[in-house]
Amino acid sequence: MEKTQASEMQKGEVKEQLKASSDGSICGFDSLHRLLKENLKPQHFQEVSRLLIGLNCGRGLDAISLPESVTAVSVEHGFDLQAFSFHADKELLREPRVVRVGLIQNSIALPTTAPFLDQKMAIFKKLKPIIDAAGASGVNILCLQEAWMMPFAFCTREKRWCEFAEPVDGESTQFLQSFALKYNMVIISPILERDINHGKVLWNTAVVIGNHGNIIGKHRKNHIPRVGDFNESTYYMEGNTGHPVFETAYGKIAINICYGRHHPLNWLAFGLNGAEIVFNPSATVGELSEPMWPIEARNAAIANSYFVASINRVGTETFPNPFTSGDGKPAHADFGHFYGSSHFSAPDASCTPSLSRNRDGLIIADMDLNLCRQLKDKWGFRMTARYDLYADTLARYLKPDFEPQVISDPLLHKKY
Numbered sequence: 001m002e003k004t005q006a007s008e009m010q011k012g013e014v015k016e017q018l019k020a021s022s023d024g025s026i027c028g029f030d031s032l033h034r035l036l037k038e039n040l041k042p043q044h045f046q047e048v049s050r051l052l053i054g055l056n057c058g059r060g061l062d063a064i065s066l067p068e069s070v071t072a073v074s075v076e077h078g079f080d081l082q083a084f085s086f087h088a089d090k091e092l093l094r095e096p097r098v099v100r101v102g103l104i105q106n107s108i109a110l111p112t113t114a115p116f117l118d119q120k121m122a123i124f125k126k127l128k129p130i131i132d133a134a135g136a137s138g139v140n141i142l143c144l145q146e147a148w149m150m151p152f153a154f155c156t157r158e159k160r161w162c163e164f165a166e167p168v169d170g171e172s173t174q175f176l177q178s179f180a181l182k183y184n185m186v187i188i189s190p191i192l193e194r195d196i197n198h199g200k201v202l203w204n205t206a207v208v209i210g211n212h213g214n215i216i217g218k219h220r221k222n223h224i225p226r227v228g229d230f231n232e233s234t235y236y237m238e239g240n241t242g243h244p245v246f247e248t249a250y251g252k253i254a255i256n257i258c259y260g261r262h263h264p265l266n267w268l269a270f271g272l273n274g275a276e277i278v279f280n281p282s283a284t285v286g287e288l289s290e291p292m293w294p295i296e297a298r299n300a301a302i303a304n305s306y307f308v309a310s311i312n313r314v315g316t317e318t319f320p321n322p323f324t325s326g327d328g329k330p331a332h333a334d335f336g337h338f339y340g341s342s343h344f345s346a347p348d349a350s351c352t353p354s355l356s357r358n359r360d361g362l363i364i365a366d367m368d369l370n371l372c373r374q375l376k377d378k379w380g381f382r383m384t385a386r387y388d389l390y391a392d393t394l395a396r397y398l399k400p401d402f403e404p405q406v407i408s409d410p411l412l413h414k415k416y
């Protein structure tokens with residue numbers, strides 16, 4: 001074949017792939033895992049998986065079988081459903097501490113031009129069967145995506161979207177409290193919060209609902225992005241709740257909301273406070289962060305000897321008025337594609353495959369929390385860390401007269 005003809009064909013193929021990707025898929029596959037599985041020989045896929053998603057207690061993760069009724073609901077409502085089990089070594093003095101954790105990713109349910117209340121109620125309606133599926137699967141702790149009760153309108157900088165904000169005990173919390181009670185389930189509900197007692201200001205907040213339907217507490221997002229179209233500081237400021245760990249019926253949990261995942265010290269602080277599972281409810285788009293997504297979560301799980309649960313929303317949300325974000329790009333009316341890909345990472349460097357890149361989904365994992373201490377004992381990161389050195393450097397760095405500790409080669413500027 002002529003060289004030019006071949007390269008024309010290649011161009012055609014690339015075009016075809018790009019077309020396929022405009023539906024949010026990866027070359028027609030709805031996750032990287034599925035693309036690899038379909039295209040590699042079984043033994044190649046096994047080796048690639050070993051390196052890409054690691055081994056748990058020396059072997060690949062087992063899939064969990066869920067009740068048939070749950071599978072049927074996922075088919076009826078068209079959401080991706082996956083379930084896995086993380087093991088820990090058997091101990092002589094402690095019983096296994098297995099908890100079942102669920103994560104839900106979803107697209108919005110109505111166009112952003114619909115009346116606000118209709119938009120919110122449509123999301124409630126869409127989530128109901130997925131939350132019920134989690135409950136019927138025996139999920140103990142369930143987490144939804146960042147600002148799940150609204151479109152992620154913060155790209156627009158228009159203030160009218162503030163109307164979606166609710167107090168911590170508002171209608172979204174009340175909606176979820178009934179499921180918490182019904183299924184004896186802890187639910188993490190990331191919302192746009194309006195703080196009624198403090199001048200009605202807004203926060204990006206995760207409400208933790210206990211398994212009796214009670215509100216255990218809240219955490220407010222510590223790090224607010226100012227990158228690309230993520231103009232969130234137009235709406236709310238850096239959180240004031242520190243790094244709380246919530247002791248629940250099923251373990252000690254914390255929430256590192258979205259952009260906080262780029263800050264290793266944020267992850268560390270939740271670990272120092274004793275978290276066993278840290279949830280990372282997010283809203284992020286492919287062009288901006290996709291290569292970072294699996295790495296940051298996994299690294300946090302390894303470095304802090306806890307489980308990380310990553311959730312990202314799905315789909316492309318188009319807004320009524322085009323906007324720019326000071327980056328020289330032409331005005332546009334959407335963020336780009338929210339790529340889903342929710343998954344779990346474990347302290348032993350293993351992780352689950354990800355949910356679909358373009359469909360709603362529920363991913364479930366059983367995790368034996370004994371694995372956290374086992375990894376602390378094995379790798380000793382808590383013992384070998386030099387917190388005193390870091391604290392000293394940070395204390396000096398915070399001073400206005402800080403000077404970086406740099407030792408320059410005296411020959412660097414010498415003229416020969």
Ligand SMILES: NC(=O)NCCC(=O)O
Pocket residue numbers: 146225230257258259260282283284285288289
């Ligand atoms: N929601 C949010 O904080 N997004 C920021 C973008 C990112 O961190 O990938």
